[in-house]
Amino acid sequence: MIDTTIDVINKLGLHARASGKLIEVTSKFRSSIQIGKGDKLVDAKNIMSLLMLGAGKGTTLRLVIDGADEDKALEEIQTLFAAKFYEAE
Template sequence: MIDTTVDVINKLGLHARASGKLIEVTSRYRSNIQLGKGKELIDAKNIMSLLMLGAGKGTTLRLIIEGPDEQKACDEILALFAARFYEAE
């Protein structure tokens, strides 16, 4: 199990387009992937749950991944956040 944090650094936060890109990544993996603030964790494969988080720029999110491909999933998710969801800033 991987339990880490990730900072939202893109200008618009985890808005619809960024959430869609995150779903593209998380849905490729068999592992259970959860994201949230503090103890409020949601399924990171569910677009509505991601949008309801309201994670704006500067938010630190908890990322929990458990499953057979957890390390690959974690690496790709962290890279997506670090790349600011490939949005022009």
């Protein structure tokens, strides 16, 4: 199991388009992927749950991944966040 944090660095935060891109990544994996603030974790494969987080720029999110492909899932999620969800700034 991986339990780490990730920072939201894109200008608009985890809005609808960014959440959709995150789901494109998370839904490829069999591992359980949860994201949230502190103990309030939500399913990172559910768009409504992601939008309800209200994670704006500068938010530090907790990421919990558990499963056979957890390492690859973490790598792809970190890449997506680092690339600012491939949005123009």
